[in-house]
Amino acid sequence: xxxxTIKDVARVAGVSDTTVSLAFQPNSRISERTRAxxxxxxxxxxxxxxxxxxxLRNGSSRTIGFVVNDVLxxxxxxxxxxxxxxxxxxxxxxxxxxxxxxxxxxxxxxxxMIQMRVCGMVLCLCEKSxxxxxxxxxxxxxxxxxxxxxxxxxxxxxxxxxxxxxxxxAKHLLVQGCRRPAYFTADRAMNNLSxxxxxxxxxxxxxxxxxxxxxxxxVIEAGLCIQGGRDAFERxxxxxxxxxxxxxxxxxxxxxxxxxxxxxxxIPGKDIAVIGIDDTEVSGFSKISLTSIRQxxxxxxxxxxxxxxxxxQADSIPNVKRKLPAELMVRNSSKLES
DNA sequence: ACACCTCATTCCGCTAGTAC
DNA sequence: GTACTAGCGGAATGAGGTGT
Numbered sequence: 001x002x003x004x005t006i007k008d009v010a011r012v013a014g015v016s017d018t019t020v021s022l023a024f025q026p027n028s029r030i031s032e033r034t035r036a037x038x039x040x041x042x043x044x045x046x047x048x049x050x051x052x053x054x055x056l057r058n059g060s061s062r063t064i065g066f067v068v069n070d071v072l073x074x075x076x077x078x079x080x081x082x083x084x085x086x087x088x089x090x091x092x093x094x095x096x097x098x099x100x101x102x103x104x105x106x107x108x109x110x111x112x113m114i115q116m117r118v119c120g121m122v123l124c125l126c127e128k129s130x131x132x133x134x135x136x137x138x139x140x141x142x143x144x145x146x147x148x149x150x151x152x153x154x155x156x157x158x159x160x161x162x163x164x165x166x167x168x169x170a171k172h173l174l175v176q177g178c179r180r181p182a183y184f185t186a187d188r189a190m191n192n193l194s195x196x197x198x199x200x201x202x203x204x205x206x207x208x209x210x211x212x213x214x215x216x217x218x219v220i221e222a223g224l225c226i227q228g229g230r231d232a233f234e235r236x237x238x239x240x241x242x243x244x245x246x247x248x249x250x251x252x253x254x255x256x257x258x259x260x261x262x263x264x265x266x267i268p269g270k271d272i273a274v275i276g277i278d279d280t281e282v283s284g285f286s287k288i289s290l291t292s293i294r295q296x297x298x299x300x301x302x303x304x305x306x307x308x309x310x311x312x313q314a315d316s317i318p319n320v321k322r323k324l325p326a327e328l329m330v331r332n333s334s335k336l337e338s
Numbered sequence: 339a340c341a342c343c344t345c346a347t348t349c350c351g352c353t354a355g356t357a358c
Numbered sequence: 359g360t361a362c363t364a365g366c367g368g369a370a371t372g373a374g375g376t377g378t
Contacts, residue, residue: 006368019343021369031342049368117351 005047013041024049063093064308065113065121067106071098075278076124079146079301083122086305092119101190103129114139120308120318122146122301125153127193142311144304144318147297148195156318158304160295162195165326166202168293169247169275172328174210176273176336178245181207181214184222184232184257185249191221196249199277203247218243222253229256237264244272244336251276251283251292258290258333273334277326284331291334294327 010017015038022030023038042048064087068076076098084094095113099106103126110132113121121136121143127150136143145157173181183200185191204214222232229248233256236243248254254276258268268274269289276283279294303322311318 015343017368018345018370022343025369034343 006049008045009038009042009047012045013038021049061093061117061119062091063095063116063118064305064312065109065116065118066094066096067109067113067121068096068098068124069101069126071096074280075295075297078297079124082298082301083305086302087309090309092309099126101126101128103131107132107135110135110141114141119312120144122304122308125149142308142316142318144308144320146300146304147295148193148198150194156307156320158300158307158320158322158324160195160300161323161325162198163202164323165277165293165295166199166247167206168326168328169199169277170203170206172275172291172330172334173245173247173273174207174212176245176334178273178336179212180243181212181245181247182218182220182236182241182243183214183247183249184220184229184253187221187223187228190224191249199247199249222248222256224250224253226252226256226259229253229258230260231256233257233260233264245274245334246272247275247277249277251278251280251290254290254292254333255282255288258288269332269335270337273336275334279329284329289332291331292329294329296324296327300324 006017006020009020013020015034019030019034020038020042023035023042064083066080066083068080070076080094080096087094095116095118097109097113099109106126107129110121114135118141121141123143123145124147125132125145127148130152133143133153133155143155145153145155146159148159148162149155149157170181181203183203185200186193186196190196200219204219207214220232220236222228229252232253237260246254246257248257254274257274261268261272261274266272273291275291275293277293277295279292282288283290283292303320303324307318307320
């Protein structure tokens with residue numbers, strides 16, 4: 001525990017506490033000789049400026065909150081890393097926290113961050129309740145939603161274009177010759193997320209426009225993990241359903257589908273085309289070679305953080321509504337032999 | 339005259355202590 | 359039970375002192 005204060009350093013260095021404070025600020029109005037002496041004493045006494053007191057005086061924490069749904073999810077971590085880089089460049093720190101898909105925990109995290117006096121927040125919303133957003137509005141905390149946002153949300157966002165993602169998947173499957181497509185969505189706890197619904201709608205609509213019917217029966221609750229994909233494929237096999245193209249709500253689910261299909265003697269990339277979304281690092285691994293839809297998570301995090309900091313510095317509300325395009329990464333799992 | 343530095347004061351939000 | 363006050367640790371700043 002650091003026990004030295006600015007006064008201790010000032011006493012030992014033979015200067016005032018003001019001079020100690022100035023010594024820790026670059027380009028401040030003290031001589032380099034005094035600065036060196038003060039910093040040397042500070043080092044001897046293991047003194048570090050007290051951030052809490054600094055924040056107390058300034059009325060600002062220079063900290064931005066970043067709340068996601070699942071801290072273990074690789075693309076949330078990827079966004080966090082980029083957002084933190086941008087924040088640091090502007091002299092801000094970032095606190096990262098996960099709601100674990102719970103509206104109650106989400107609101108609790110927002111309240112905690114308000115009490116910590118964060119300057120603003122970047123949000124991956126669980127979309128199950130508007131209470132959290134109402135709380136941020138009540139305390140005039142600037143925020144930007146990233147990745148996706150629910151229908152009732154009226155604030156700023158930098159989101160992925162999930163309609164485009166659904167269409168890219170559908171178009172690719174159709175070109176590969178698929179005529180019996182299915183959509184493997186998240187499990188019941190999460191499949192109301194706008195991202196999954198948008199992808200589902202645009203995927204189905206594209207096929208319907210091309211005269212291929214997809215009904216609710218072809219929308220399979222699978223989940224976002226490998227086991228979920230395996231189990232869902234086993235279920236449809238037992239039911240006797242045969243599909244020639246499957247679009248999964250994420251890459252892990254798609255990997256489970258690849259494995260289960262092979263177990264049934266159905267070869268992905270030959271008998272069935274499989275597409276995931278997120279383009280995780282393992283998807284490109286040659287043994288897996290999963291076709292996936294790449295979302296521009298780094299750009300998304302960077303734009304959101306830049307816009308948020310701009311608004312904080314201007315003491316205004318962020319004003320950005322952007323959807324970033326997705327990109328299809330074609331690999332072996334979806335190349336059907338015609 | 340100028341650079342460098344000190345001093346005194348104010349401000350911030352919260353809370354323990356005190357007075358009524 | 360309520361209201362008020364002091365003090366916590368720094369930053370900021372204007373006024374003023376000191377040395378060259």
